[in-house]
Ligand SMILES: *Cc1c(COP(=O)(O)O)cnc(C)c1O
């Protein structure tokens with residue numbers, strides 16, 4: 001049975017439609033291609049009754065994803081919790097706050113598992129045997145893990161200064177990890193050349209239109225977990241700028257197929273690190289197009305893309321929805337990480353700290369109203385970026401194994417010895 005409801009890939013600049021294949025840009029104007037769907041056909045095919053019988057993972061929305069058949073990679077990805085975050089809400093001075101926790105996504109603890117399962121399932125439909133990616137870390141982990149389970153040969157190209165844990169969490173799956181002495185943008189350029197020359201599937205290059213669609217499932221889940229409605233505000237981290245747009249596209253699609261009757265009025269808010277802020281700078285400065293950041297310099301490496309592929313569209317969407325963008329310094333990012341951990345028991349990576357810090361700034365500036373519903377997208381796990389917070393933690397020296405030493409350290413008054 002074909003579950004394919006997509007009609008092809010449409011250029012986001014001129015609207016020209018291409019059949020689904022391993023290309024990511026329009027040959028006329030180099031505009032990015034995006035998968036288009038026939039919502040009139042999806043509406044009767046995907047009902048809430050049907051959805052209720054499916055497992056709680058991202059493939060429950062498969063009619064809105066661009067595969068011809070069933071998924072063959074990443075069948076268990078998605079289905080992460082949306083957590084009501086009252087203690088963080090108190091700390092930020094807002095009334096209704098949730099966190100969408102993709103720090104616990106399966107199998108590699110970031111939202112990238114969603115995009116990779118679609119891209120690699122598609123690569124297999126195209127008959128590709130060798131896959132890869134250019135990555136700032138999380139994508140490398142996910143491509144390596146999911147390609148290993150699918151038995152695909154894998155080349156991962158990364159900037160050489162990436163965190164040790166992210167290199168380790170890629171090499172362990174047997175992928176060939178290649179460190180390039182350059183920025184992410186330079187790495188990405190080499191991947192484009194390899195993909196074109198050898199016909200391999202690079203998930204965020206020639207498979208990017210399919211990859212990006214996977215991000216929508218985060219939006220589908222948020223709406224379903226809220227009881228089929230949209231929040232008033234979503235704060236999303238931005239690297240290449242795809243996720244923020246796809247969450248909004250997901251909401252629009254749920255409205256198109258009648259799952260949520262009210263039209264989408266959600267305001268989209270974008271978060272970046274100050275050390276690599278092409279999109280937030282674009283929004284704040286009022287420019288139509290972003291100025292690439294040549295040399296990113298931030299502890300938030302997962303968001304450090306100097307020339308974001310979807311930067312133009314992310315800035316445009318943010319403006320159209322009435323949202324805004326901000327960026328956070330390294331110190332603010334660390335504060336965001338510890339605040340989230342201490343209020344909600346969620347250890348997020350630097351991108352999560354960025355999102356929390358930016359939300360705090362936007363609330364304090366009066367841009368996000370304190371009495372409206374806010375969802376923060378937490379996209380990666382703190383265990384992958386431990387070095388970023390280590391120095392900010394107060395870890396005491398060792399003590400002698402005695403009660404007295406414990407009481408001394410804990411600031412407890414040594415009591416009279418108890419009678420036994
Ligand atoms: C890749 C990534 C993002 C941003 O994704 P884009 O779609 O490229 O904007 C956000 N958070 C984490 C942890 C990521 O790895």
Ligand SMILES: [Zn+2]
Nearest residue numbers: 011014026031
């Ligand atoms: Zn075009």
